[in-house]
Amino acid sequence: MNRPVRNSIICPNCRKLISIDEPRCPFCGIQAPGSRWKNNPLTRGWGSGEQLIKIILYVNIGMYVLSLLLVPRRIGFGFNPFGLLSPNSESLAILGATGTWLMHRTSGWWTLLAANYLHGSAMHILFNMLAFYQLAPLVTQLYGPYRFFIIYTGSGVLGFLLSYFAGIPITIGASAALCGLIGAAIYYGKHRGGLFGNAIYRQVGGWALGVLVFGIMVPQVNNWAHVGGMISGALIGMLLGYIEKSRETATHKMMAGVCAAATALALAWGVLRGILVWVR
Numbered sequence: 001m002n003r004p005v006r007n008s009i010i011c012p013n014c015r016k017l018i019s020i021d022e023p024r025c026p027f028c029g030i031q032a033p034g035s036r037w038k039n040n041p042l043t044r045g046w047g048s049g050e051q052l053i054k055i056i057l058y059v060n061i062g063m064y065v066l067s068l069l070l071v072p073r074r075i076g077f078g079f080n081p082f083g084l085l086s087p088n089s090e091s092l093a094i095l096g097a098t099g100t101w102l103m104h105r106t107s108g109w110w111t112l113l114a115a116n117y118l119h120g121s122a123m124h125i126l127f128n129m130l131a132f133y134q135l136a137p138l139v140t141q142l143y144g145p146y147r148f149f150i151i152y153t154g155s156g157v158l159g160f161l162l163s164y165f166a167g168i169p170i171t172i173g174a175s176a177a178l179c180g181l182i183g184a185a186i187y188y189g190k191h192r193g194g195l196f197g198n199a200i201y202r203q204v205g206g207w208a209l210g211v212l213v214f215g216i217m218v219p220q221v222n223n224w225a226h227v228g229g230m231i232s233g234a235l236i237g238m239l240l241g242y243i244e245k246s247r248e249t250a251t252h253k254m255m256a257g258v259c260a261a262a263t264a265l266a267l268a269w270g271v272l273r274g275i276l277v278w279v280r
């Protein structure tokens with residue numbers, strides 16, 4: 001019995017159903033979407049970004065659990081909700097906490113990446129991941145998954161770099177990268193204008209104001225990283241452009257791939273340092 005001829009495929013870039021004979025995907029514009037080169041795990045696109053968002057969530061949770069297990073701390077009798085299930089500071093330093101003290105001690109510029117995936121308590125990671133889960137899909141829709149990840153990674157690094165030059169000794173958390181997403185969304189809303197753009201600008205602008213007020217009212221918040229991340233996110237968003245201005249290009253994919261590889265290496269180095277501590 002003859003098998004039916006396959007005449008439709010899932011676009012390897014945007015994951016939409018298209019004809020295998022399409023010279024260019026009508027949804028995302030990628031050329032020759034039916035070629036074997038573009039339909040393998042190494043070159044396949046990131047789709048809508050949903051899986052990427054989940055991966056970032058899982059990595060954050062995984063690093064947090066590892067930080068709790070690496071160097072367990074004794075649980076006291078007092079109850080502080082902001083310090084509940086807080087990793088040992090030694091554990092965080094091993095896995096990649098950043099800041100002037102740690103970077104001078106270890107020459108650890110890799111920590112500018114790793115620190116974005118570390119958190120200091122259950123409340124810390126809960127608030128950051130809830131905010132991420134709301135902001136990430138929006139920014140992915142506005143900019144595309146590759147530009148989203150470039151913004152997230154770049155603003156996290158630049159936010160922590162500013163706090164380093166400001167003299168912050170030890171710092172961790174996804175909030176610098178989150179502020180980068182806020183900055184990129186604010187730039188989009190202001191630049192696009194119109195009903196939709198203004199709605200984004202007002203809504204996300206409220207987030208930005210809330211973050212700044214929270215940083216002023218609560219001690220030990222790294223406001224330098226927040227402000228640096230927000231400014232960096234807006235600048236990166238402006239330089240990269242958003243979906244309505246231009247489609248994502250091979251350059252964006254390459255830059256996102258570099259960000260992913262650098263992040264994976266930084267986190268792997270932190271985990272390896274943790275394994276060496278366990279072995280000893």
